Amino acid sequence: MRKSLIAGNWKMNKTPYQAQMLARQIDSIQLDDAVEALICVPAIDLQAVNEVLDDSQLHLGAQNMYYEDHGAFTGEISASMLKDLQVEYVILGHSERRGIFGETDEMIQKKVEAALKAGIRPILCVGETLEEREAGKQEEKVQGQLLSALQGLSPKDLESLVIAYEPIWAIGTGKSASEEDAQEMANFIRQQVSSMLSKAAGDAVRILYGGSVKPENIKAIMEQEDIDGALVGGASLEAASFISLVNYRID
Numbered sequence: 001m002r003k004s005l006i007a008g009n010w011k012m013n014k015t016p017y018q019a020q021m022l023a024r025q026i027d028s029i030q031l032d033d034a035v036e037a038l039i040c041v042p043a044i045d046l047q048a049v050n051e052v053l054d055d056s057q058l059h060l061g062a063q064n065m066y067y068e069d070h071g072a073f074t075g076e077i078s079a080s081m082l083k084d085l086q087v088e089y090v091i092l093g094h095s096e097r098r099g100i101f102g103e104t105d106e107m108i109q110k111k112v113e114a115a116l117k118a119g120i121r122p123i124l125c126v127g128e129t130l131e132e133r134e135a136g137k138q139e140e141k142v143q144g145q146l147l148s149a150l151q152g153l154s155p156k157d158l159e160s161l162v163i164a165y166e167p168i169w170a171i172g173t174g175k176s177a178s179e180e181d182a183q184e185m186a187n188f189i190r191q192q193v194s195s196m197l198s199k200a201a202g203d204a205v206r207i208l209y210g211g212s213v214k215p216e217n218i219k220a221i222m223e224q225e226d227i228d229g230a231l232v233g234g235a236s237l238e239a240a241s242f243i244s245l246v247n248y249r250i251d
C-alpha cells in the first residue's frame, strides 16, 4: 500500500525566521494522518525549522545536496550534513536545478545514490519541456532521465525513492497538466520502473505530480490510479493552502 505524500517545495522563499513561523502555523493544525505531509525548505532554514518540528507530524526535506560526503566543494552541502538535521527527504534533479544550474543526468544519478546510501529518501524529478511535449517526445525524455538516474539501484531502493513527474511547462505557470495527461505519464513511469528494476519495484515506488497544483485541482489529481501525491511550489507557501492540500480528503 503506497501512502500518499503531499510535499511542499518552498524553493528560494522564506528567511529562517519566516520559515519557522510558517512551519509552526502548518504544524498547529490537525493534518490528515493517512497522508504524509512534507516541507522541503531552503538549506539555510533547515536548522530553524527542525527546531520547531519536534514530535511533529510534518516531515522535513531539503531541495538539493551534493554527492560527495565532505571536502573542498565550496558552497555545497552533503547528505550527512542533512542527516544531522533530521532531514528525511531531498528533492533531486528539479528542472530548475537542471535548467538554471546546469545539473546533468550523471550528477543527478550520483546524488540519488549518495542520498540513498545516507538513508535520505530522494524525490527524483523528471519531466519534459513544452517543445518536447508538442513534438510528442515526453516519454522519450522521461525514459532517458529515469534510465540514467535509476542506474545501479536495487528494487528495494525504490521503496525509499519517490519520483516526481513535473512537466516543465506546468511549473509556476498556473497551467496544470490535465489529470488524464498526468495519469498517463505516471503510469508510463511506473511501467518503466517495473521493466528497469522489477514489477515489485514498479508497484512500490511512489509517484507524485508537480506543476501548478492548488487546492482547487488536488482532488482530481489524487484520484488518478498511479499518482500517489503532489510536489507543490507556490501553493505550499501559505499555511492555509498547504493545509487544505494535505487535507484534500477531508475538506
Ligand code: 13P
Residues within 6 Å of the ligand: 009, 094, 166, 170, 171, 172, 173, 174, 210, 211, 212, 213, 231, 232, 233, 234, 235
Ligand atoms: P508550482 O506548484 O509553483 O507550479 O511549482 C511546482 C514545482 O516546481 C514543485 O517542485
